Amino acid sequence: xxxxxxxxxxxxxxxxxxxxxxxxxxxxxxxxxxxxxxxxxxxxxxxxxxxxxxxxxxxxxxxxxxxxxxxxxxxxxxxxxxxxxxxxxxxxxxxxxxxxxxxxxxxxxxxxxxxxxxxxxxxxxxxxxxxxxxxxxxxxxxxxxxxxxxxxxxxxxxxxxxxxxxxxxxxxxxxxxxxxxxxxxxxxxxxxxxxxxxxxxxxxxxxxxxxxxxxxxxxxxxxxxxxxxxxxxxxxxxxxxxxxxxxxxxxxxxxxxxxxxxxxxxxxxxxxxxxxxxxxxxxxxxxxxxxxxxxxxxxxxxxxxxxxxxxxxxxxxxxxxxxxxxxxx
Amino acid sequence: xxxxxxxxxxxxxxxxxxxxxxxxxxxxxxxxxxxxxxxxxxxxxxxxxxxxxxxxxxxxxxxxxxxxxxxxxxxxxxxxxxxxxxxxxxxxxxxxxxxxxxxxxxxxxxxxxxxxxxxxxxxxxxxxxxxxxxxxxxxxxxxxxxxxxxxxxxxxxxxxxxxxxxxxxxxxxxxxxxxxxxxxxxxxxxxxxxxxxxxxxxxxxxxxxxxxxxxxxxxxxxxxxxxxxxxxxxxxxxxxxxxxxxxxxxxxxxxxxxxx
Amino acid sequence: xxxxxxxxxxxxxxxxxxxxxxxxxxxxxxxxxxxxxxxxxxxxxxxxxxxxxxxxxxxxxxxxxxxxxxxxxxxxxxxxxxxxxxxxxxxxxxxxxxxxxxxxxxxxxxxxxxxxxxxxxxxxxxxxxxxxxxxxxxxxxxxxxxxxxxxxxxxxxxxxxxxxxxxxxxxxxxxxxxxxxxxxxxxxxxxxxxxxxxxxxxxxxxxxxxxxxxxxxxxxxxxxxxxxxxxxxxxxxxxxxxxxxxxxxxxxxxxxxxxxxxxxxxxxxxxxxxxxxxxxxxxxxxxxxxxxxxx
Numbered sequence: 001x002x003x004x005x006x007x008x009x010x011x012x013x014x015x016x017x018x019x020x021x022x023x024x025x026x027x028x029x030x031x032x033x034x035x036x037x038x039x040x041x042x043x044x045x046x047x048x049x050x051x052x053x054x055x056x057x058x059x060x061x062x063x064x065x066x067x068x069x070x071x072x073x074x075x076x077x078x079x080x081x082x083x084x085x086x087x088x089x090x091x092x093x094x095x096x097x098x099x100x101x102x103x104x105x106x107x108x109x110x111x112x113x114x115x116x117x118x119x120x121x122x123x124x125x126x127x128x129x130x131x132x133x134x135x136x137x138x139x140x141x142x143x144x145x146x147x148x149x150x151x152x153x154x155x156x157x158x159x160x161x162x163x164x165x166x167x168x169x170x171x172x173x174x175x176x177x178x179x180x181x182x183x184x185x186x187x188x189x190x191x192x193x194x195x196x197x198x199x200x201x202x203x204x205x206x207x208x209x210x211x212x213x214x215x216x217x218x219x220x221x222x223x224x225x226x227x228x229x230x231x232x233x234x235x236x237x238x239x240x241x242x243x244x245x246x247x248x249x250x251x252x253x254x255x256x257x258x259x260x261x262x263x264x265x266x267x268x269x270x271x272x273x274x275x276x277x278x279x280x281x282x283x284x285x286x287x288x289x290x291x292x293x294x295x296x297x298x299x300x301x302x303x304x305x306x307x308x309x310x311x312x313x314x315x316x317x318x319x320x321x322x323x324x325x326x327x328x329x
Numbered sequence: 330x331x332x333x334x335x336x337x338x339x340x341x342x343x344x345x346x347x348x349x350x351x352x353x354x355x356x357x358x359x360x361x362x363x364x365x366x367x368x369x370x371x372x373x374x375x376x377x378x379x380x381x382x383x384x385x386x387x388x389x390x391x392x393x394x395x396x397x398x399x400x401x402x403x404x405x406x407x408x409x410x411x412x413x414x415x416x417x418x419x420x421x422x423x424x425x426x427x428x429x430x431x432x433x434x435x436x437x438x439x440x441x442x443x444x445x446x447x448x449x450x451x452x453x454x455x456x457x458x459x460x461x462x463x464x465x466x467x468x469x470x471x472x473x474x475x476x477x478x479x480x481x482x483x484x485x486x487x488x489x490x491x492x493x494x495x496x497x498x499x500x501x502x503x504x505x506x507x508x509x510x511x512x513x514x515x516x517x518x519x520x521x522x523x524x525x526x527x528x529x530x531x532x533x534x535x536x537x538x539x540x541x542x543x544x545x546x547x548x549x550x551x552x553x554x555x556x557x558x559x560x561x562x563x564x565x566x567x568x569x570x571x572x573x574x575x576x577x578x579x580x581x582x583x584x585x586x587x588x589x
Numbered sequence: 590x591x592x593x594x595x596x597x598x599x600x601x602x603x604x605x606x607x608x609x610x611x612x613x614x615x616x617x618x619x620x621x622x623x624x625x626x627x628x629x630x631x632x633x634x635x636x637x638x639x640x641x642x643x644x645x646x647x648x649x650x651x652x653x654x655x656x657x658x659x660x661x662x663x664x665x666x667x668x669x670x671x672x673x674x675x676x677x678x679x680x681x682x683x684x685x686x687x688x689x690x691x692x693x694x695x696x697x698x699x700x701x702x703x704x705x706x707x708x709x710x711x712x713x714x715x716x717x718x719x720x721x722x723x724x725x726x727x728x729x730x731x732x733x734x735x736x737x738x739x740x741x742x743x744x745x746x747x748x749x750x751x752x753x754x755x756x757x758x759x760x761x762x763x764x765x766x767x768x769x770x771x772x773x774x775x776x777x778x779x780x781x782x783x784x785x786x787x788x789x790x791x792x793x794x795x796x797x798x799x800x801x802x803x804x805x806x807x808x809x810x811x812x813x814x815x816x817x818x819x820x821x822x823x824x825x826x827x828x829x830x831x832x833x834x835x836x837x838x839x840x841x842x843x844x845x846x847x848x849x850x851x852x853x854x855x856x857x858x859x860x861x862x863x864x865x866x867x868x869x870x871x872x873x874x875x876x877x878x879x880x881x882x883x884x
Contacts, residue, residue, distance in 0.1 A: 112701030
């Protein structure tokens with residue numbers, strides 16, 4: 001399949017899932033309301049539910065899923081490891097801690113966007129820590145180590161916040177938030193996250209050529225004109241902006257950044273640059289589908305989006321193990 | 330571009346001096362063999378010439394312009410580097426891999442054009458791997474992979490090519506193929522440096538040899554002049570059978586030279 | 590237990606914030622309406638129960654699902670037949686509420702969304718003492734336009750509370766509160782307030798625990814309290830329960846007959862039903878002092 005065909009197919013899937021996402025939810029507003037809405041003939045309740053409740057969810061799923069897929073593809077290309085995922089550089093964990101801190105101290109009640117803002121500040125602090133730790137060394141190895149250090153530390157602080165939570169309700173709220181969800185997000189959340197995500201994604205999309213050169217290793221890539229330090233700065237900045245904002249708004253949504261590039265790689269000739277846009281579209285499609293599944297499956301308590309993506313990710317790893325065994329046997 | 334020079338290169342690594350004052354010159358149209366025992370500093374010198382290491386002292390320049398002053402892609406267009414035992418991280422096709430050699434020419438936004446595709450075709454042809462163009466690189470034999478990596482380095486069509494042990498681990502037929510390609514490239518005007526351990530290959534395919542020991546150049550000149558018994562004993566610590574046959578010299582190591 | 594100055598400070602700040610929030614929301618124009626709200630939606634267990642106490646059924650359009658859960662709600666039977674929600678905006682919006690009652694935790698995004706769409710939301714803070722019962726009822730009654738009914742409910746509650754015999758002056762018996770996994774409630778909590786009103790001193794508060802904390806079995810056995818209170822989920826009303834203790838050692842910690850089980854729904858919220866807990870604990874206290882005199 002040519003790359004153009006693949007891209008077109010993925011874009012079509014995203015579009016269809018986007019429309020489907022507007023038609024699913026606990027209120028009795030279904031697919032038939034959409035053409036009514038466009039024609040201006042929908043009732044007030046239906047209009048509010050579709051535009052103010054479901055549309056932000058769908059938009060965030062596209063933005064966040066796209067960011068996760070893209071960042072995953074970039075990091076797998078940069079670290080030359082098909083098991084890399086966006087959280088490796090420490091942004092998700094520190095963003096999560098920033099958000100949890102607002103829940104723990106009660107600042108989250110001050111105004112609706114206090115929590116995601118806390119997440120963004122946390123992500124920024126995490127990125128700063130990673131840059132300081134990794135120092136002037138441009139190798140990917142020190143970046144991974146710094147990312148792991150920051151992730152571990154942020155994780156420990158988050159566990160401490162849970163431990164010292166003022167009440168079981170507060171602790172539960174923190175735990176549920178961390179599982180990842182797009183429920184009841186508003187257009188304000190979209191307005192907050194979108195600029196960061198779009199900017200970060202834009203920066204990440206410029207790394208394609210350098211990632212292609214890295215196929216030959218860091219040394220040869222340097223002799224082909226790749227500036228290793230500049231590339232790493234771009235990757236860290238782009239990932240921090242896009243994934244930091246994504247985590248801040250939705251919590252921890254795992255596996256999308258890992259699974260999507262991995263699955264699409266054979267279809268794009270294994271070339272890192274070719275994987276960027278396709279992974280963004282694939283991530284958007286997967287997250288939209290998972291969010292639709294959340295609403296269909298949640299008869300009683302809400303099944304968290306992060307739980308659904310984890311339930312997709314685990315069988316994926318199983319399949320990886322089995323196919324690796326088959327290949328090596 | 331006609332001259333790649335290194336002046337007064339000194340470099341220490343983890344407290345140990347690896348290059349202790351090296352002057353080196355490469356002109357277009359010649360193949361220079363960089364030889365010497367393990368640890369002599371050959372690979373380090375090559376990496377300094379390629380711009381991968383910034384030496385503690387001294388300067389590398391192309392036609393008078395220091396390479397440190399060149400933009401990374403300008404440097405990439407001037408000097409092509411073939412790493413030792415190169416592998417590809419991803420299972421791309423041979424044609425895609427060789428195409429990566431055109432990256433210094435592409436700039437930020439331009440994709441590969443007809444000139445680039447021609448260069449790739451020429452490189453594939455020169456290394457006799459055109460028939461493998463659509464094969465994923467992880468399904469190549471050792472000899473095929475060496476030729477593909479060489480094709481990638483040739484695709485840059487840079488005036489200077491630095492190759493680090495391009496024939497290591499290859500059987501005699503493939504080794505001869507690789508050296509023949511490099512010779513052809515030199516005849517077409519490029520300046521080439523190869524790091525080699527096989528002294529007969531160095532002798533028979535290089536125009537000039539540079540012999541290094543402990544971070545210094547201890548001998549330089551034609552293969553016959555450099556590969557004399559005295560140098561072989563003092564630098565390599567071996568007794569060898571040397572001679573010329575069929576238009577080139579040969580060196581056959583016989584025994585260790587003990588404290589003579 | 591590691592509850593130190595920092596936690597105290599944060600909890601004080603949170604309480605100030607909570608009190609300020611109640612005050613602000615009570616006095617926000619539009620929140621104290623000229624007309625009584627006719628379509629009341631509640632997404633929090635405590636506001637569910639207070640609403641059921643203050644207004645007739647027809648004026649409530651939805652309660653949280655916890656209101657019908659006998660483990661958490663003291664009014665689970667009364668909550669039957671209502672529309673039950675899980676705190677999602679999309680469940681609430683089609684009901685066109687004119688006021689939404691909420692609490693400080695969970696459903697936070699839903700509260701933000703509902704406010705953004707122009708629905709007034711009243712947030713009731715967490716209850717921490719018996720004094721919060723009249724305070725919370727008054728706050729919600731004002732929002733719902735049922736001040737008179739609210740005062741009547743409060744008056745009944747206070748009368749029942751006054752009827753509980755006051756503890757004699759002097760030292761108080763020590764009670765240990767034990768929930769599964771060693772969870773306990775220290776100072777600034779509803780259980781503590783109930784224990785104090787019944788004449789007990791709270792072992793957890795003596796250990797410096799503020800709010801929810803942990804008191805291991807060893808700590809309880811070593812402290813030799815005068816009474817053991819087992820916090821239970823599934824008991825209908827407070828009862829003297831000597832059976833099914835978590836750990837045999839607990840039986841040795843207190844004198845015979847000094848164990849009482851109190852269901853969680855008694856003191857999950859600052860609602861009038863909490864007085865049942867005060868009455869039961871006071872009865873135990875009086876029995877223990879009578880036993881003590883006899884020995």
